[in-house]
Amino acid sequence: MLMKIHSYIATNGECSIKLGDLKQLEAIYGDIKKNDTELPDDVALEDSDTSEEDLQSRHKASAIAAAILLKDHLTHPHPRTTKDTKAKGEEEAKDTTLVVTPQMLADEIRELRNELTTSTGELWPANVTVWNFMDYLLVPTLIYELQYPRTEKIRLAYVFEKAVATLGTFTLLYLTTEHYIYPVIFDESVSPLRALVMLLIPFMMNYLMIFYIIFECICNAFAELSCFADRNFYEDWWNCETFDEWARKWNKPVHNFLLRHVYASGIESWHLSKSNAALLTFFLSSCVHELVMMVVTRKVRMYLFFLQMFQLPLIWVGNSKIIRSQPRLANAFFWMGMFCGPPLLGVAYCYA
Secondary structure, three states: OHHHHHHHHHHHHHHHHHHHHHHHHHHHHHHHHHHOOOOOOOOOOOOOOOOHHHHHHOOHHHHHHHHHHHHHHHHOOOOOOOHHHHHHHHHHHHHHHHHOOHHHHHHHHHHHHHHHEOOOOOEOOOOOOHHHHHHHHHOOOOOOOOOOOEOOOOOHHHHHHHHHHHHHHHHHHHHHHHHHHHHHHOOOOOOHHHHHHHOHHHHHHHHHHHHHHHHHHHHHHHHHHOOEOOOOOOOOHHHOOOHHHHHHHOOHHHHHHHHHHHHHHHHHHOOOOHHHHHHHHHHHHHHHHHHHHHHHHOOOOOHHHHHHHOHHHHHHHHOOHHHHOOHHHHHHHHHHHHHHHHHHHHHHHHHO
């Protein structure tokens, strides 16, 4: 919920800035239109000849600045001063025209309108309503968007199937925990090393069942109830060769949130390098995971924090030439970490 609220506020804040840019560009386009009657009166929301990559590569602030310069050159000719000043002004005008033209300005307006168009066809802030916010809380995503891909109807049989699967899998999860985990971690006669070996299989079974309940049952059920069409909640993480690949594949909703609101924001807002932004992302994720363990255990142990940060050297080892040259060895190294991590955490927290 905290991540949802953050994305909701951040995205609407970005839309507010884009709306200001749109109004400024439209005002500039209107002023240019007064001196060029061949330009269309309005910029329709349709594809232009400019490619999508070219549109995305032009930053909004630079486009506005260039448009302002273009308007000045088209509406206010340079004064007659010295030859050097006049030549410099003509060269500046020529360079500015190469940066942005009325057609490019129209493309920029069209692109901004597309980005600000809500699901009802209106521009932002038409989406800022209680119903839209409640709908966002229901959809299984942590990224707020003005529009989502939607299905046409709710399949009640599909929702019932996922509900039964959740109940059945949770029953197996409970039985595994009661019969194979609790008797080991609460037995003082069992040494930590022996407990770790005895818990390898039960913890992995629980890990797989929890993964199935969350990403296959709950996420898909809520997606069906909210007519949310994007069902890409995970990828083939079991074939991963490194832990950074696993972090990208096994939990797509959280990965997309961290990628957009932590990694990309760190690079754009704080001017961090890619390596420092990745380090910040891992650090923040580790802090939040440890916060969950603090709430559960009511103690500050930091075991999960340090084990999650330990993924960084494991990523470095997994990316070495020796391991990456042999995909099966890399996948085996990954699964060794997956088998050892959960029971190690369970033994550490319970014995502490």
